Amino acid sequence: MLSDDDKKLAEILFGLLKTATSQTVVKDFLRTKGIPISAQNWDDLYEKRIEPALAEKKISVKDLRELLQQVEEFGKQHTFLFKCSPDRAKGLLNPTRIAAIAQDEGLAGLFTDPLDLDLPEQPTIVDIRLHRPDPQKLPASLTIKVVESREIRRLFSEERDAESGQFVKRYATTKKRAVNIVHLDHTGLLEFRIASQDNQAKKYAELLHALKSKVRKLLPDEGFEEVSLRTAKNRIHSDRKVYAEELRYSTSTARNEFGVMMQIASSNTDENLSSDEGSMNALDHFVARNGEVTGANIYVKLPDSDPPRELRLLISGERNEFAVTVACSAGEYEYVRGKVIAFNTSPS
Template sequence: MQDETKLESKKVEVLPVAMIEHAQKIALLMTQIERATSIGVVRNFLKSRGLKHSASSWEELRTRRIIPALEQESISVDDLYALLRRTEGFGRQHVFLYSCAPDRAASMLSEERLRPILRDRGILVAHGSPLLVELPEVPTIVDVVWCGTSENKYVLFKEVEKRTTRKPRPEAVDQSAKTITRIWDIEEHRAVNFARLWANGLFEIRIASKDNATRYHDDLAGIFDRLKPFFMRSEFREISLKSVKQNLWAKKSELKDCVRFSTYTLTNDEGLTLRANASLSTDDLAESEVLDKSLSEFMSDETTHCSDSNIYLNTSDGGEPNWVHVLLNGEDNEFAITAAIVSEEYEYVLQQIQAHN
């Protein structure tokens, strides 16, 4: 009887902790890649490796392309880290430019100086892989990378912060109590900021754009405060972008295949403003002779300057144009990129702004 009632034990497969953590890491990594870029960019990444890359959705791309490629060791987790580094934090951000003496920059960014400071604060993680965090309670430096050689060398700090926004629900009206109740849902978002110091003295701060803000003074102050152990604010001066706004328009004929103007605003010391707007984003103000004449007459006043310019830069080196939307407004040393792009496109935009400034 005892044998008849005896329950047959079932084997339960227990996955090793390391395997579970590995799967969770890949899932979080893919979530951050999906948020940072487009399906097309990831498909091109797979295509460049000679791998199957067709997919109509993120789910299909992840389950039918990325995971099998990892299992077959056609790509590695380090490759996904590299893809995240190439796509996250390029575009949908406000960029602030500063400079310092090249000899000071070379000293401040040296690995010999920074690594002990990073190590004391537990920032550098094993094997140089970035720290994967989604919504940290406090802004957290998750990655530090040195790239380039000699005058082109730079160090890049990547910071993740949790932002909260309020989303209103429909008002609840109680006629009997003569009350209106308003409730907001608190939504949490992951934002990524960057600081990069070049050996030539250029210093960039890139802040993830906010939906409800046009000024980033407090955000800048916070980032500089968190960077104090590495770089002091007093080391840097702002780089004015007044010249690039003027110069791009002055060179509009020779740059017609490279730059397109959507808005252009002139202001003089008397407070008078002349603003030109294109009706469509595909239009180019530089093609209008009448507009050019009006702006030229207004610019004849020596106190007139361009206060803001809304442009598109062509980042393609041939073939179909690839236009990146750039806003030259805000603070004197500020520009913004409105859409997500990849690192190569951002570097081109930065190079063009420096070249014409």
């Protein structure tokens, strides 16, 4: 039997899963555990499948939390890349250092018991994880999760005032849980992954500044520099024939030394812009005359996916920013991030 505390925690985690993912994803998880998946709705799925499986110890509350981590920590994010030296990363990842800071900040309990918050009043650190594959060595990475509440506005009605000739718009507002991730690995690569906004009320640079402030005690700014993605943007365009089997091109933008901008875009999201030689040649000509590619909207083809699957990738905005615009698994995100880094490495 489940304890009252575990039952309450399971219900909270299930509620967060409902807002973070689909029934299909949860059912796929249950299937891997050998649990029947037939259910008419979310409530049915919990009462008839998940709750009995928890009671029979076929799955655990820990399993539900790990599933939540997988579905809400990857994709639908704007990622900002920074780097420091491996020696600097080694010092920052020292477990004694991190434990002492967490203790001083009242966060020590998060190593074993993350907070399962839905809509906190203020952005809150809810989870701190040191990934340590080899107990005899320093951690390979540090992950910090910050949850915040965001107000979502949707147009409710629009009326015209006959006397003034003005239009009056009314918006319905709701709150939504947003999950932001900070991740440092032993190589010195630091990622700030900010949940995409439904209504872009703030610039992502502002959200980045707030997130950096939230984790600054654990990860101070000193010793880090931005990872400019200039090389990646140019190579995605210039080496498009090389990457033809890996990428599908949708939009490219460029700017020259006089501030003149050029943009080419496919007629719809299913077409490949690189097949239009006239447009691509025009962009080649523009870039060759002191122009620079400033943004790319591409689709990354995922290997070994059946049916074939693509992830939309934007490399634009701030010089160290890229965005994966759809939900994805940890492995899919890591594949796309790896491609960005590979594109950004100058060919030898």
